[in-house]
Amino acid sequence: MQLHDPYCSDIRDEIAVLKDVLEPLHAQGQLRNVLEIGCGTGDMTRRIADAWPDTKVCALEVDTIQLEKNQQRNRHDNITFLGGPAEHIPFGARIFDAVLMFKSLHHVPGALLDQALNEIHRVLRPGGVAYFAEPVFAGELNEIIRLFHDEEIVRQAAFEALVRASDDSRWDCAREVHYRVPVQFLDFEDFERKVMRVTHSDFQLTPERIKEVRCAFEPHMTNHGAHFGRPMRANTFVKALSRELS
Template identity: 55%
Template sequence: MEISKITRTCPENEIYNELLKLDEKHILELGCGDAKITRAIATEGHDRQILATEVDEIQHKKNLLITDLKNVSFQLAGAESIPTSDNTFDVVFMFKSLHHVPVELMGQALVEIKRVLKPKGVAYISEPIFAGDFNEILRLFHDEEAVRKAAFLA
């Protein structure tokens, strides 16, 4: 499936499942947060091995309490310093998390992603778009416009 042929609006999991064929793959999720997407990736197919990383120590400790996902391991780590060997993963995911990497480390994070991907591996990076009425209200309290733009430029 060519990316340009996907023109419908749909849940993101439909896109990555259709494009990437994740079964029997070694997967890295950077910035897994509360592991909701991790859980979906782990359970929507078969024989998927997942390393899910998070930089927030409190959230990471909560993730370690998840015991029903036998094909997932959790690690405290950031995208700018991935603690695995070169050429380890078939797919690296970053769901709305690149803009949380410090701007000065975004380039390093992308180099790290390339390093840990297998030669024909795929990096799937999705970022929120900073537009619309909701974002105008949100920016009154927490303005992420600069870091989101930096993530797109990285």
């Protein structure tokens, strides 16, 4: 496994990368129930539901404010938004065909990462897929965000937890993909609203810090907004058919 591929320039859409993993299951009729953990605003949840309309998608979120918004705005018959953390998944064993985490594994407290991976293993059926898409601590957008929210340590911890899982015989390590996702903001105010003023975190923003971030952001502005290519890494594990957590 590789923390970061500095030479990767492959720009891909998140859902396209995910389709490479889930379409084979869907084609075999083995993508009936999907769990997304740490769904945030539910944007990816809705894209997943649209891509596989015959699949039931349950999305967990620990931010109660965002969870309520997701539930109120839900217009998909195949989506259920519920509260719950990765380390205590509120479901029985062997229920899901796939468990997905998009940019959320590193938000699990470091001491609970192994427990979270054990929980994901528990709720997956044998042969089910666990998919972790994590932002790489690199790139121009990362350099701006780290001015008020430095995630280097927690992202490293999440990667190390996945490395440990890859050595666990209960998992088959299927694949690792490095890519970049296009990220766009209309202006600094759009960036501030979407990234700096999220409901799940308080970044202790001061006028001085906001000014510093704005100065770093503004050089990336064009007549069509600010565009970035965020480096990502996606790791896929398959639950081994003959191994269970004792």
